[in-house]
Amino acid sequence: MNQKRSIFEEVSTSEKPEPQAATGIIDRAYKGARGAIRIWLMVLFAMVVVMIAVGGLTRLTDSGLSITEWKPVTGAMPPMSAEVWASEFEKYKAIPEYQEQNKGMSMAEFKVIYWWEWGHRQLGRAIGLVWALGFGFFAVTRKIPTGWTGKLLGVGALGGLQGAIGWWMVASGLEEGMLDVASYRLATHLGLAFVILGVLAWFIFQLGATEADLMQRRRAREAKLFKLSAILAGIAFVQILLGALVAGIDAGRNYVDWPLMAGGFFPPEPFSLQPAWRNFFENDGLVQFMHRIVAYILFAKGIFVWWRARSSPNGSTRFAFNLVIGVMTVQMVLGIVTVMNSAPWNLAIGHQFLAVVLWVSILRARFLAGYPQSQSVRD
Structure with a gap:
């Protein structure tokens, strides 16, 4: 005789559980x-x-x-x-x-x-x-x-x-x-x-970060800021090369006045060497002049990119660009002080070291523009 089953009877646990979705596939x-x-x-x-x-x-x-x-x-x-x-x-x-x-x-x-x-x-x-x-x-x-x-x-x-x-x-x-x-x-x-x-x-x-996290963060990339920071990095790299030319011919130890050079905007005899192309590498006045001009361009571009970065929705990205403009300002002041003191070794090496800090800070800001860190809705 069949027994009646209660409506409160528990379902057997012998049934196979439903398969769970696998996680972490990308990272594995x-x-x-x-x-x-x-x-x-x-x-x-x-x-x-x-x-x-x-x-x-x-x-x-x-x-x-x-x-x-x-x-x-x-x-x-x-x-x-x-x-x-x-x-x-x-x-x-x-x-x-x-x-x-x-x-x-x-x-x-x-x-x-x-x-x-x-x-x-x-x-x-x-x-x-x-x-x-x-x-x-x-x-x-x-x-x-x-x-x-x-x-x-x-x-x-x-x-x-x-x-x-x-x-x-x-x-x-x-x-x-x-x-x-x-x-x-x-x-x-x-x-x-x-x-x-x-x-x-x-x-x-x-x-x-994990590969999965990087893929997720890339979806929020601030494309315009990412591109602008690439241009900024390019100008900074040109300025680093010009700084090496200045060091190579000791151009930082001449023309110690600022903002002028020997009392004028252009240094005297900027194309005195022959053939003319040598002046861009070996003429101390012209090489230092180029280093100064690119510094102004870099600083102006830095201010523009920093201003654009202020509208970033990500706090860590904004802070990264704040750091860039801060380091850039100190570097420019140190460069002026260095040349006005005829580039003593302690100021010169400090100027070079700060170039390293500036270079890495620009790259970090660009990375955060390309891969913004996740933040809470409250932030």
Whole structure:
């Protein structure tokens, strides 16, 4: 006889539960040690910043030509005996810088500039080693996120290219009639250093969020502000190259009046060198004039972009552009003070370091315009 079933009878739990929607599919597809790789890139970033500062001091102390050979491996060992020191000094005595500028230099004085250049090259080797060890570890352990292998290899390739360009720069100063390295080669060397710094910074920004989060944030991209900040970054990069030209020919130590130059808007004899194109690289008056004019253009563009950024709906983006205009203002004032004091090394290196801060702050502001951080409705 069948028993009556109660309307309150529980449904059997033996039935299979409905399948749940899978989450995190995008992040699993791009799995990898994002956090660890980001820390590794931060270490490289810090080392490149120090490298730029040491390179600037090497230039300001006229130490760059003290080592007259390029030995990427064996050059890692400094002179360890009096005989080796004497040999290095004899090689330096054979170049124009010693014969026409430093004739009579003592061994003690030579050692000072030698250690500056050796330290500069040694830091470059250390950066290469940190990159190689880090990349090798993440590659062997298969911790590199999908799509990032080529990017990280690119960082290493840029570093190798920088080493080659460094020697190309030094070699120009060893030629007959040269007392310093060619200014355009110095600008190339410094410009690539800032490119490497910018690439590292951008990758660090990207690895600070998951792929899913980046895709979500990109939907809210402020396209106009993203484009304007790219133009701002381009002008800043041109100004960095011009700053390298100024440093390369010591143009910052002449024409110490401001806003005029030797009492006029244009410097005297801006095209005194022949052929005429040399003046854009070697005429101290014209090079400093170009550096000043582009500074005004950069500052004006910075104000315009900052003004547009004030209408951004995202608070972190607005703050990033506030930081840009703040750093830019301090940098411009410091540049004026530096040239009016004939570019002493402490002000000059501070001016160069602040250029690093400005460069990275512009890139960060652009990143936040392209990938705005999520915020609450209340914000």
